Amino acid sequence: MRIAHTPAEIRRQLKSLRASKTIAFVPTMGCLHAGHMSLIRKAKQLADIVVVSIYVNPLQFGPNEDLDNYPRTFDADAKLCADAGVDFLFNPATLYPASGPKITLKATQLSEHLCGKARPGHFDGVVTVVNILFNIVQPDIALFGEKDWQQLAIIRRMVSDLQMAVEVLGVETVREPDGLAMSSRNRYLSETDRNRAVALSKALRAMQQLATAGESDIGVLKDRANAILAAADISAEYLDVRNPNSLKNKNRLNSRPARAFIAARVGSARLIDNIPLHQTEESQ
Ligand SMILES: Nc1ncnc2c1ncn2[C@@H]1O[C@H](COP(=O)(O)OP(=O)(O)OP(=O)(O)O)[C@@H](O)[C@H]1O
Numbered sequence: 563m564r565i566a567h568t569p570a571e572i573r574r575q576l577k578s579l580r581a582s583k584t585i586a587f588v589p590t591m592g593c594l595h596a597g598h599m600s601l602i603r604k605a606k607q608l609a610d611i612v613v614v615s616i617y618v619n620p621l622q623f624g625p626n627e628d629l630d631n632y633p634r635t636f637d638a639d640a641k642l643c644a645d646a647g648v649d650f651l652f653n654p655a656t657l658y659p660a661s662g663p664k665i666t667l668k669a670t671q672l673s674e675h676l677c678g679k680a681r682p683g684h685f686d687g688v689v690t691v692v693n694i695l696f697n698i699v700q701p702d703i704a705l706f707g708e709k710d711w712q713q714l715a716i717i718r719r720m721v722s723d724l725q726m727a728v729e730v731l732g733v734e735t736v737r738e739p740d741g742l743a744m745s746s747r748n749r750y751l752s753e754t755d756r757n758r759a760v761a762l763s764k765a766l767r768a769m770q771q772l773a774t775a776g777e778s779d780i781g782v783l784k785d786r787a788n789a790i791l792a793a794a795d796i797s798a799e800y801l802d803v804r805n806p807n808s809l810k811n812k813n814r815l816n817s818r819p820a821r822a823f824i825a826a827r828v829g830s831a832r833l834i835d836n837i838p839l840h841q842t843e844e845s846q
Pocket residue numbers: 589590591592596597598600601705706707708709710733734735736737743744745746747748
């Protein structure tokens with residue numbers, strides 16, 4: 563595995579390969595876990611060359627967020643990547659000019675709700691850095707996790723609105739055995755909070771089960787989920803059912819696709835998760 567620390571270096575390394583090889587790209591902020599490894603595995607199945615980036619992007623953190631404390635575990639990450647057969651690891655010190663970026667992208671509509679509400683500017687920072695990374699790596703395929711569903715929906719829309727020549731693939735959320743979605747921020751959880759945190763995925767699963775059993779009243783689904791959260795002393799920052807592509811709110815379940823989304827603070831960690839809501843044929 564080759565490691566590059568500057569955009570010029572990775573461009574140089576990839577230049578001669580571009581004409582004959584397909585490139586799959588997995589952008590990350592490091593502190594790699596089984597969720598990231600599943601993206602890397604999928605990337606290896608789909609392309610000749612796999613590029614992983616590790617960059618904690620300051621532009622997507624708000625002033626009171628965890629930029630300084632975000633876990634940085636480069637040596638362990640590099641070993642995991644090498645063992646997984648990653649070809650190129652890109653770990654830039656910065657991707658912005660010293661005077662700060664003067665040109666950025668705006669995510670607009672899709673970023674106005676869910677995480678975008680609590681994290682103003684977050685998705686503008688994400689689309690800006692992903693655009694920069696795509697310009698540097700020029701991948702054929704880029705893989706993102708469904709755990710960050712809103713991010714995935716926004717990146718898909720960026721690629722289509724800006725006519726970018728990259729195929730975006732979503733990869734299913736990898737979970738701990740008890741259901742908690744894997745996340746670098748799970749490291750912030752104390753033992754007690756780790757036990758409480760499972761309530762997020764339990765609440766979503768309960769909503770999914772009700773929907774599958776034919777319940778179409780979203781109020782009923784939310785009441786069940788909120789009761790599970792309350793038992794763990796968690797109050798959701800948001801708990802919503804939305805169209806998975808437009809992210810528009812839904813009032814009732816019908817034959818159209820729907821997804822439940824949750825964010826909650828557990829101790830010092832802000833956790834997110836989401837799940838598809840299927841309805842049985844009889845209930846549609
Ligand atoms: N449990 C997971 N299953 C599948 N993909 C995941 C999972 N967790 C993260 N990813 C994906 O890995 C990529 C890099 O994410 P990132 O490095 O921010 O990790 P993270 O665990 O989501 O960290 P954070 O705690 O900051 O949200 C993103 O596309 C993200 O959706």
